[in-house]
Amino acid sequence: MPWFVKIETGTVDKPTFDQYVPAHKAYVKELIAKGHKARTGYWAQLGGGMLLFEATSMDEAQAIVAADPLVKNGCVDYQLYEWKIVVE
Template identity: 75%
Template structure:
């Protein structure tokens, strides 16, 4: 399956953001259990994060991102890209 990356930047205050982090973590764990090979993390020096995952198509990837609690609750702005690996 193709790989996709959601690169995000927080757009709300930290207390608001932090209240949706547990839901985001649960969402990513659910993606993993469904075979999307998802990984999520944040930049140590940038103030944002990234979600890397597999999806069958750009349309499916967009649906996955739109259902992320951080997106649904207006906590982040994001870019979605297909990542094509050149060297493994």
């Protein structure tokens, strides 16, 4: 299955962002349970993060990202890329 990465930048203040973090974490755990091998995290410096996951296609990846609580609630701007692994 192809890998995808959502690179994101926060667009709201920290208190607003933080209220959606628990739902985002629960969503990522749900993706893991469904076999998407998802991982999420943030940059050491403030201002953004990344979601890495497997999906069958770009269409499925776009649907996965659209359902992320951080996206649904307007907390981040993002770019979505298919990641081509060259060494495993």
